Amino acid sequence: MIKTTVAGSLPKPGWLAEPEMIWAPWHLEGDALVEGQQDAAMAWIKTQEDAGIDIVSDGEQFRKHFVHGFLESIEGIDWNKITTMGIRDDRYDAQVPTVTAKVRRKGSVHGAGAEFCRHRTNNQMKFTLPGPMTICDTIANEHYASRPDMAMAFAELLNAEAKELEALGVDVIQFDEPAFNAFMGDVKEWGIEALHRAIDGLECKTAVHICYGYGIQENLDWKETLGDEWRQYEEFFPALNDSRIGQVSLECADSKVPLSVIGLLRDKEVLVGAIDVASLDVETPEKVAATLRAAMEFVDPERSGACTNCGRAPLPRRVAEDKLHALGAGAEILRKELA
Numbered sequence: 001m002i003k004t005t006v007a008g009s010l011p012k013p014g015w016l017a018e019p020e021m022i023w024a025p026w027h028l029e030g031d032a033l034v035e036g037q038q039d040a041a042m043a044w045i046k047t048q049e050d051a052g053i054d055i056v057s058d059g060e061q062f063r064k065h066f067v068h069g070f071l072e073s074i075e076g077i078d079w080n081k082i083t084t085m086g087i088r089d090d091r092y093d094a095q096v097p098t099v100t101a102k103v104r105r106k107g108s109v110h111g112a113g114a115e116f117c118r119h120r121t122n123n124q125m126k127f128t129l130p131g132p133m134t135i136c137d138t139i140a141n142e143h144y145a146s147r148p149d150m151a152m153a154f155a156e157l158l159n160a161e162a163k164e165l166e167a168l169g170v171d172v173i174q175f176d177e178p179a180f181n182a183f184m185g186d187v188k189e190w191g192i193e194a195l196h197r198a199i200d201g202l203e204c205k206t207a208v209h210i211c212y213g214y215g216i217q218e219n220l221d222w223k224e225t226l227g228d229e230w231r232q233y234e235e236f237f238p239a240l241n242d243s244r245i246g247q248v249s250l251e252c253a254d255s256k257v258p259l260s261v262i263g264l265l266r267d268k269e270v271l272v273g274a275i276d277v278a279s280l281d282v283e284t285p286e287k288v289a290a291t292l293r294a295a296m297e298f299v300d301p302e303r304s305g306a307c308t309n310c311g312r313a314p315l316p317r318r319v320a321e322d323k324l325h326a327l328g329a330g331a332e333i334l335r336k337e338l339a
């Protein structure tokens with residue numbers, strides 16, 4: 001009941017990559033980089049275990065960015081052909097590479113990292129992959145007839161990768177779809193269908209993480225325009241509830257998402273985000289417990305997990321560690337209360 005896990009990324013140590021930024025350049029290269037990534041992942045696994053996190057992750061230490069870390073190993077993308085594209089429905093401009101030919105997975109992308117971590121923890125393990133819609137919103141298309149066509153092509157590659165991760169002993173595979181709340185109509189038309197293609201044939205748990213983005217300035221500015229209550233999820237949660245995805249991860253800590261939307265996911269496991277990733281203030285365990293308790297009004301404890309609102313790559317490392325401990329301790333308070 002109320003197992004704890006993390007949404008995705010964790011900060012990279014300052015000796016591995018430039019701290020407190022996304023798309024941070026590596027400080028190491030070649031074999032030293034691989035060893036550094038392994039050491040960083042091992043440190044985070046230990047920290048998660050110590051903090052009482054049940055389903056641990058590699059903290060995305062083996063990739064530079066949650067989307068491009070996957071795309072770097074895919075053929076059909078021209079990294080020299082940089083297109084400036086308004087992403088997340090023109091929320092901000094990004095310099096993105098361009099798909100110029102049929103996409104193909106050259107080989108395993110995250111297998112080595114997953115295998116390394118699998119041998120270093122007895123806890124259950126989660127691995128995150130970018131969702132097909134979010135990939136398509138982070139790359140320019142000069143090859144496929146439409147965005148949905150490109151999404152299905154990427155979904156096929158994600159499916160091959162996910163099957164490999166499952167075979168390596170990964171317990172939960174999560175697809176990150178922050179683009180879902182920018183394109184609510186598309187989610188219903190093809191976003192969920194693309195996710196279904198990505199999870200096809202998997203027997204492990206599957207999850208989708210949807211969110212309002214990292215605590216970067218562009219997202220904070222956009223959030224200012226959304227009004228007092230963020231009800232975007234209402235539009236596609238009924239369709240998501242009918243989907244074959246097992247878990248939905250969403251932000252609930254200091255969020256303007258009304259908790260009542262959780263009630264639309266009555267057939268899903270809900271990962272309740274109880275740690276704010278946009279604030280440097282470390283939550284008290286009592287505050288975490290209060291967020292979880294409030295969410296329990298709309299979801300049974302048996303169907304709930306405790307999670308972070310989003311990835312934490314841009315946070316200072318020690319703040320992220322302290323927040324992990326708060327998450328573990330807060331979930332424990334509620335478990336005792338409910339026992």
Ligand code: ZN
Binds near residue numbers: 007211212214310
């Ligand atoms: Zn997120």
